[in-house]
Structures are given as C-alpha cells and as structure tokens.
Amino acid sequence: MSRQTIERLREVMRREGLDAVLVVTDDFHGSEYVGEYFREREYLTGFTGSAGTAVVTADKALLWTDGRYFLQAADQLAGSGIQLMKSGEPDVPTPAAWLLENVKEGQVLGFDGRTVAASFAETLVGELRRRQARVRADIDPVGEIWEERPPLSAKPAYLLDTDLVGESREQKLATVRGLLDEAEADCLVTTSLDDIMWLLNIRGADIPCNPVLLSYLYLDGGQCWLFCHPDAFGELDRIVLQTAGVTLAPYEQIYQIVPQLTDLTIWLDPAKVNYALTSLLPHSAKRLEKSSPMAALKAVKNETEVAHMKQAHVTDGVAVTRFVYWLKTQAVAEGATEVSAAEKLERLRLQHPDYREPSFDSIVAYADHGAIVHYSATAETDRPLEDTGFVLCDVGGQYRGGTTDVTRTVALGKLSEQQKIDYTDVLRGHLRLAMATFREGMDGKQLDILARQPLWDRGLDYNHGTGHGVGYMLNVHEGPNAFRWKGECAAQQAGMITSDEPGLYRAGEYGIRIENLILCKRATTAGYLCFEHLTMAPYDRSAILPERLLADEREALNAYHAQVYATLSPLLSAEEAAWLKEETAPF
Numbered sequence: 001m002s003r004q005t006i007e008r009l010r011e012v013m014r015r016e017g018l019d020a021v022l023v024v025t026d027d028f029h030g031s032e033y034v035g036e037y038f039r040e041r042e043y044l045t046g047f048t049g050s051a052g053t054a055v056v057t058a059d060k061a062l063l064w065t066d067g068r069y070f071l072q073a074a075d076q077l078a079g080s081g082i083q084l085m086k087s088g089e090p091d092v093p094t095p096a097a098w099l100l101e102n103v104k105e106g107q108v109l110g111f112d113g114r115t116v117a118a119s120f121a122e123t124l125v126g127e128l129r130r131r132q133a134r135v136r137a138d139i140d141p142v143g144e145i146w147e148e149r150p151p152l153s154a155k156p157a158y159l160l161d162t163d164l165v166g167e168s169r170e171q172k173l174a175t176v177r178g179l180l181d182e183a184e185a186d187c188l189v190t191t192s193l194d195d196i197m198w199l200l201n202i203r204g205a206d207i208p209c210n211p212v213l214l215s216y217l218y219l220d221g222g223q224c225w226l227f228c229h230p231d232a233f234g235e236l237d238r239i240v241l242q243t244a245g246v247t248l249a250p251y252e253q254i255y256q257i258v259p260q261l262t263d264l265t266i267w268l269d270p271a272k273v274n275y276a277l278t279s280l281l282p283h284s285a286k287r288l289e290k291s292s293p294m295a296a297l298k299a300v301k302n303e304t305e306v307a308h309m310k311q312a313h314v315t316d317g318v319a320v321t322r323f324v325y326w327l328k329t330q331a332v333a334e335g336a337t338e339v340s341a342a343e344k345l346e347r348l349r350l351q352h353p354d355y356r357e358p359s360f361d362s363i364v365a366y367a368d369h370g371a372i373v374h375y376s377a378t379a380e381t382d383r384p385l386e387d388t389g390f391v392l393c394d395v396g397g398q399y400r401g402g403t404t405d406v407t408r409t410v411a412l413g414k415l416s417e418q419q420k421i422d423y424t425d426v427l428r429g430h431l432r433l434a435m436a437t438f439r440e441g442m443d444g445k446q447l448d449i450l451a452r453q454p455l456w457d458r459g460l461d462y463n464h465g466t467g468h469g470v471g472y473m474l475n476v477h478e479g480p481n482a483f484r485w486k487g488e489c490a491a492q493q494a495g496m497i498t499s500d501e502p503g504l505y506r507a508g509e510y511g512i513r514i515e516n517l518i519l520c521k522r523a524t525t526a527g528y529l530c531f532e533h534l535t536m537a538p539y540d541r542s543a544i545l546p547e548r549l550l551a552d553e554r555e556a557l558n559a560y561h562a563q564v565y566a567t568l569s570p571l572l573s574a575e576e577a578a579w580l581k582e583e584t585a586p587f
Helices: 002-016 040-045 067-077 095-102 118-130 141-145 169-182 193-200 235-243 251-260 293-299 303-329 338-349 367-371 417-434 444-456 551-571 574-583
Strands: 020-023 053-057 061-065 083-086 108-110 134-136 187-190 215-220 224-228 246-250 265-268 286-289 355-358 363-366 390-395 397-399 406-411 437-439 497-500 503-506 510-513 516-522 528-533
Touching: 002 040, 002 053, 002 141, 020 040, 020 095, 020 141, 040 053, 040 061, 040 141, 053 095, 061 067, 067 083, 095 118, 118 134, 169 187, 169 193, 169 215, 169 293, 193 215, 193 224, 193 293, 215 251, 224 251, 235 246, 246 251, 303 338, 303 390, 303 397, 303 406, 303 516, 303 551, 303 574, 338 363, 338 390, 363 367, 367 390, 367 503, 367 510, 390 510, 406 417, 406 510, 417 444, 417 497, 417 503, 417 510, 417 516, 417 528, 417 551, 551 574
Parallel strands: 020 108, 061 083, 108 134, 187 265, 224 246, 265 286
Antiparallel strands: 020 053, 053 061, 187 215, 215 224, 355 397, 363 390, 390 406, 437 528, 497 516, 503 510, 516 528
C-alpha cells in the first residue's frame, strides 16, 4: 500500500513541479497527538507511531523517527521501499540537513505550511533560498491523493467551573496580560491547544485522548479572540465567554487577522506557531519569540488542581490495581490477549462515573513486544498472554479532576534471574528519583542521573526520557518540566507533576518500564524540594530481588507499598484486598 501511495504522490509532484515533499506529523497547532484528519504521514508511510517525519523525492522515500519507535518503524516499513532514518543515531542527518544536502539549485521543496512549525520552516526556507532552491508552502500534496480523508473534527466543547480548576478565566487573562506588559509586547498569538484550553478553562474533544478544541487565540490588553468552529459552544457558554471578554470567531479567520497586526510587538512561540501564520505577519511587526506564557503557568498546579489530581489517582489506582490482580490470577486462564487485556482495563475504569476516556492509547505488550517502547497491539500483532515472562502495561486515563499515566510491568509466571535483576534495577532507579531531596532551581537534566544510575552501573540504558510533565485534565505530555539528560528541562517547582519512568528493553526478549506520576513539593528544609507519589498501584513483588535494594531503597519501597495498601484496600473487594496485602507486604 505504501509503495502505491508514494507513487501517487510522485504523480502530484510531477504535475506541480515539486522535486521533494516534506510530510510532518503535526496538525495546524504543533500538537503531539493529532486527529484523524491530520494523519498524512501515517497514511503515506503506514508507520503509526506518534512521532515521525517523511521526505519523498523522485527516487527516494525516507522516514525519520526517534528511539521509542525504531523497532516498530522497522517492522511497519518492511517491504515498503521507505528507508528508516534513526534520529539521533551516529551519521544520521536530521530531515533539514538531508533536505539541504539533496534539494539542489533550481529545485522546489513543497509542504503544507499550516502543519510545519515556524522555527523549523523558516531556517530551512532561508537556507534553501540562499542556495537558489525554491519552496512552496501553500500546497497540501498528500491531501490531494487522500481520497477518503476523514473530515476535520468539529466536536462540541465545554467550560470548566472555577471550583474544579481553582482560578477563573478572568484571573488567568489578567495574569497573562500582566506578563505581556512586563515583556513590552502588544499582543500574543498562539496556536498551542493545551495553552488555550488552560487559559480559558475550556475542554474539548477534537483529538482522541486529548480534551482540546481545535482553535487559535489572539490576546492583547483589551481583546481576546478565540478562533474555533462555529458550533463549538452552546448559547449559555457563549454568554459566559463573552462576559469574560472572549470574542468567538471562525476557525480560519486567524489567517485574515494576522496580516493586520501592523506596527505591533507580537509574542509568539516559533516552535508552536505554524509557518503559514508567521509568513503572513506584516513587515512592520516585531516578533517577541518566546515560549507561551501559559506553558509555564499551567505547569505549576494550584492547590485545587493538586487535590483533584490526588483523588483522580486514587480512583485510577483502584482500576489499575484490580487490573493487575486480574492479570496475575485470571488473565491467562481466560485466554486473554494484549488487545482484550486493554479492553478489560477500559471496562474497569468505566465503572467510575468520573472516568472520561484514556489519556493515550493503552500499551499492553507481552514478551518481546515489551521491548518496542511505544508498541500498540493491532489485530495483526495481537498476542495471547502466557503463564511466563513479563507483560508491560503503560496506561492512562482522563478523569473529571485529573489526568493519569502509569506503567506496571507484571510477571505472569516464572522469571529468569536476569529478568529479576533487570526489573529490580529499573525499580531502584524509579525509587531513587522519587526519593530525591534537592535544591530549588535544579532541573530535570540534573536529576535524570538518579533514575539511570543503577542501569549505567551495568553499562545499560534506555533510549527515551525519564519523565515528562502532565497536564490537568489535559494532555498527558506537557512541558516545560521533564526528566532527561538530553535537551532542555525547566527547573522543578512546587506544584509541578512529572512522570518517573525508567525502563530497560532487550530486543527480541522483553521490556521493563515502571512509571508513577510524582508531585514536586517543598521539603522540610528551606530552599529544598522533594517529590510525592501520586500514582497508587503496587509494584510486582515476585519480580523484586530484595538483596539488590540499598537500605534507603527498601525503606522507600516498603513505605510506598504501605501507602498503596492503606489507600486502596478499603475500596477493593475482600479477595482483591487480601491479594494486595500480600503484594505490598514489607521486605
């Protein structure tokens, strides 16, 4: 299928005079996950991972993706004629570097400027023009061949009450306007959906698992314009927004407004705002290029949000713990598979009225599938669970009052000594990061080593970040806070919620990952911070070698398990609570 699709794309390229086409994963808003309408790269290549960039020329087709997806991409691209480019590996150029090397003088590169970030496109376009190559960013080549393309989502949105979010939209607008004044900016233009949702206390349903509304936002000292589809809100919500000073306008009208911003200093994030918008800015406008002010504000949860997040994790912990109990005691006998196990968890979560939907597509990966970091079971790859080895379960939920993300690697039967050693060392790193007490001002780049050290001591590592920020009833991946030794991370602040998820992956054998969400809070000593576990679910006791645990690690493990049992046991059946008591018994 991919070969035929690429040949059809090449027909469009010949007709339009294009020598190369760039196809990214983004929507018009720089979103990590995108709705079905925007999945052009997936349609073109057959690769279903959430990150990737494709380039097609007259005689080549290439796909770049990161270390989370190397195994998955290799499998899905097999026989397609598409070359896998492993981002970050030695001697693998970036997509931009490859294009600059291969698009020659007089040739033309085409892409849809609405889907490409300004920061990437402007540098690339500038370099190509200096080399006498041309760019067309006003064309959607893949869209021209996608005959049964799903429609652009236009689902209803809704407003959140202040008692659920802790701060009114009027208060948030005033805060952001104050930051505009401080930065000497006249206005703000943003396309980042989670930032817009946070600012106006809105949630939507235009991207599966991400409760966002497709929208753009313009804000200045007196006006706030929200550009979205016309039927997004009912009459009452329209009145509430209007009372707060928010004017609704058609989704595409942002492209008529931006050219009118003459002689203004405009705050925008070039990593999120698309190239189609920035190319429309008047020459007299001055650009203040910074991350959206909402990104840093929403990363620090207020007391109301923290309280609701804690409750959401208890609710989710009940479902996940019941799921782990079922995996350990019944799943194999019932003939469960990866797909049916994920469906079982969804049914358990749906038993609580606060549950809305998953926060990402559930990952249930048995045996060697667990070594594929973001494996997603399909009808073709679905595998029965057996009474041996590991099943890796990375799952999350959207609740009224919180977003969860938890990974448990569960032993379904007998484990080898190596499997137990590997599991214990991943757990040790997970615990060591959560145990940390550290000076204010430290960031995730400095803390990342705590999670990796037990594996680094053995010459082992994992090819992904240790943790990401998590939104409040929003996207499961939100910056600027993170734990990773490559790339930038914001300083940890009290109120930030970040995942703690080291792993170890042995290709062709098994994968191990253990993940909790942890809340940054002030330590008892002034000037220091520490973490608190939000996730409530037991680790797999049968996979732990207690003799490998240091004394403080054992103490932390026992304390966490005691908290899990005390919190969840009153909410479980007698049979489940009895099992949990054994599973959380101290070492």
